[in-house]
Amino acid sequence: MMPSPVQGKHPRTTPLSPAIPDGTDHLSSLPVEMTEEILRRLSLDDAVRTSALAKPWRYRWAECPGFKLVFVAEDPPAAVDAVLAGYACNVSYAQLDVAPESNGKVDGWIRALAAKGIRCLVLCFTLVLSMRWLPVPASLFSCRELTSLLLKSCEIPALRSSSDGFPNLLALELDDVNFWENGQKTFEALIARSPLLRSLRIMFPSINGEDDGGNYSEWTIRAPNLRILSMGAWQDCGWRLDDLPLIEEACIHLEGNELPRILPALTRVENLSVEITGDTILERLSYFMNLKCLSFHTIFTKSSTLLSMFCILRNAPNVEGLHITVLHENEESIEVNMELPNAQGTVGLFSRLNHFCLKGIMGHTNELQFIKFLMSKATVLEEIEIYVHDDSPMSIEVVSDELSQYKKASLQAGIIVNRYVDYNNIDETDDDEEP
Numbered sequence: 001m002m003p004s005p006v007q008g009k010h011p012r013t014t015p016l017s018p019a020i021p022d023g024t025d026h027l028s029s030l031p032v033e034m035t036e037e038i039l040r041r042l043s044l045d046d047a048v049r050t051s052a053l054a055k056p057w058r059y060r061w062a063e064c065p066g067f068k069l070v071f072v073a074e075d076p077p078a079a080v081d082a083v084l085a086g087y088a089c090n091v092s093y094a095q096l097d098v099a100p101e102s103n104g105k106v107d108g109w110i111r112a113l114a115a116k117g118i119r120c121l122v123l124c125f126t127l128v129l130s131m132r133w134l135p136v137p138a139s140l141f142s143c144r145e146l147t148s149l150l151l152k153s154c155e156i157p158a159l160r161s162s163s164d165g166f167p168n169l170l171a172l173e174l175d176d177v178n179f180w181e182n183g184q185k186t187f188e189a190l191i192a193r194s195p196l197l198r199s200l201r202i203m204f205p206s207i208n209g210e211d212d213g214g215n216y217s218e219w220t221i222r223a224p225n226l227r228i229l230s231m232g233a234w235q236d237c238g239w240r241l242d243d244l245p246l247i248e249e250a251c252i253h254l255e256g257n258e259l260p261r262i263l264p265a266l267t268r269v270e271n272l273s274v275e276i277t278g279d280t281i282l283e284r285l286s287y288f289m290n291l292k293c294l295s296f297h298t299i300f301t302k303s304s305t306l307l308s309m310f311c312i313l314r315n316a317p318n319v320e321g322l323h324i325t326v327l328h329e330n331e332e333s334i335e336v337n338m339e340l341p342n343a344q345g346t347v348g349l350f351s352r353l354n355h356f357c358l359k360g361i362m363g364h365t366n367e368l369q370f371i372k373f374l375m376s377k378a379t380v381l382e383e384i385e386i387y388v389h390d391d392s393p394m395s396i397e398v399v400s401d402e403l404s405q406y407k408k409a410s411l412q413a414g415i416i417v418n419r420y421v422d423y424n425n426i427d428e429t430d431d432d433e434e435p
Contacts, residue, residue, distance in 0.1 A: 065089045073099040073126050080105070084112040095122040100134070107137035114139065120148040127153050133178040144168070151177055159186045165193025173201040183207050184219040184238060197223045201230040205237060231262070241265035253297065259308070273297070274312065277327060282308040288316040295323040300366045317348050322374075326360040326367065326389070328422075350378040357385040360420050363394035372406045381410040387420030 069091055071080050080102075094113055098106055103125075113121065121143065125134045133155040141163050143149075149166065150173040158180055159165070166172075172194065179186055184207055191197065200223060222242040229244070232253040240261045250266045252259070253275040259282060266272065267286045273295040276282075281304050294316055298305045313319070356374060361367040371386065388399050400417045 066092050068092070069094040071096050073097040073102075077102050077105045080109060084109060084116075087116070090117040091119070093120040094118055096124070098123070098125045098134070100126060103134050107139050110137055110139045110143065114142045114144075117145045118143050119145055121146060122150045122152075123154065124150075124152040125154045141165070147171070149173070150175070153177070155180065156183060156186060156190075158183075159189050159193075163193070165190055167193070167195065169194040169197055171199040172197060173199075174205060175201075175203050177202075177205050179205065179207045184217060188219045188221070192222050194223070196225055198225055199228040200226055201228075203230070203232040204234060207237060229266075233258075244268070263312075275327075276305045276308050277302075279304045280308070282311040285311055285315045288312070289318060291316045291319055293321040293323075294319045295325075297325045297327055299327050299329065300361075300364060300370070301329075306366065306370075313349060318352050319350075320352050321355045321357075322350075322353055323357045324359065326358070326362070328360070328362070328389075350374060350381070352380065353378045354380055354382045355385075356381060356383070357387075359387040360389045360422060361386065361399075362389050362392045363399060368402060371403065375403075375406050375408050375410075375413070377409055378413070379409045381408070381413040384413055384415045386415070386417045388417065390419060390421045 067087070067089065069083065069087065071083075071094075080096075091113055096106070096109060106123075110123075123136065123140075127133070133153065135155040136151060136157055138157045138160070140157070141159065144164070144166065145168055146166050147168050148171040149169060152175040155178045156174075172191075187202075187205075191200070200221070218238045218240060220240045220242050223244065224242075225246055226244050227246050227248045229247060229249070230251040231239070232251075234255070236255060236257050239258065242265060244265050245268065247266055247268050249271040250269050251273040252262055252266075253273070254262070255278050257278050257280045259274070259276070259278070260280060263274075263282070263285060267288050268290055269288065270290050271293045272288065272291055275297040277297075277299055279302075294312070296309055298309055300306065313322075353374075356378065358367070358371065371384075375381070375384070384403075386399065386403065388394060388396050392399075396417050396419060400415070403415055403417065
């Protein structure tokens with residue numbers, strides 16, 4: 001699996017501090033290799049402070065290859081300038097947490113990193129509620145050696161037609177970013193000009209000029225070497241996927257209407273996570289022959305979501321692990337009678353399933369019917385995990401008794417029933433209550 005750009009993020013949370021006033025001479029005899037290994041294990045501010053330990057250590061950090069440059073928002077801009085100017089090696093990893101008052105310095109910092117062959121860059125902007133997204137300088141596109149890039153809470157500039165993009169980029173992560181008007185074309189071009197891209201994560205983007213009424217411009221992600229894909233959005237951004245011949249893993253958490261455009265390109269995945277909440281019913285999908293692990297986040301009280309879930313299950317004959325998290329709408333949902341597939345449509349369904357996990361059930365008829373149906377079909381099932389929602393009117397004991405009465409196609413299948421607490425929906429007023 002390709003690493004996310006944020007993996008290996010340095011834990012430093014305090015600003016750069018001045019050098020310590022005293023030193024010890026006995027440190028001067030350490031071999032260069034040992035000195036560099038010590039420096040690489042230190043945070044940035046501690047590494048800079050080693051200049052005061054002894055004369056041979058003075059500016060040794062600046063000549064230590066592979067050092068991670070991590071700057072927090074509280075760092076004085078002058079200190080960042082000094083470190084970037086003083087570091088003499090190529091930069092393998094840099095993280096810039098940018099405070100609003102330092103926005104004017106970002107262009108110079110990126111240019112300095114580009115000159116040092118920056119390979120992995122994490123660029124996060126601190127937003128103030130009254131401010132818009134801060135723009136990333138166009139100098140970002142001069143970082144041609146980048147192999148990993150994470151951008152968070154910022155605005156993506158337009159890509160010039162003469163730009164080559166990122167020819168060496170392997171991993172790209174965009175979190176809460178905004179594209180200028182018609183920016184989806186910028187993103188389309190950016191991906192197309194990153195021919196080696198293997199991992200792409202884009203979460204909750206927005207595009208100037210688009211609205212919530214479905215008036216979007218369609219655009220296509222073309223990444224023939226992509227292996228890992230994560231997509232999440234609050235609205236339909238108009239995206240499509242070109243064929244992804246090497247795709248192995250995908251996490252698609254969208255509103256639902258985009259799924260008919262997205263899923264056909266993912267039929268080669270081995271691991272798939274899908275959120276199904278919209279009213280669009282999936283049908284006529286291709287087979288997911290490589291799919292081994294399948295996860296759903298869905299609503300069990302809507303017929304459209306249940307039918308879409310069965311559509312994927314019918315077309316995934318080799319699934320061995322099935323994990324479902326039940327989502328609950330704020331308003332009280334009207335329970336529907338689940339339309340189970342007819343006998344003809346269930347041939348081979350769950351034939352290789354050995355592990356099933358269902359989280360967050362309330363004890364609704366649809367949830368229990370689905371469990372009963374699955375248990376009656378899965379002939380090699382070994383383990384069933386059921387997590388009863390903390391707000392469910394049914395106790396764990398009642399659910400356990402109910403499940404024990406269901407016929408099991410696999411006699412060796414063990415059933416585990418536990419409590420499930422949805423921490424995302426805990427009311428803030430409960431913070432002071434006793435556990």
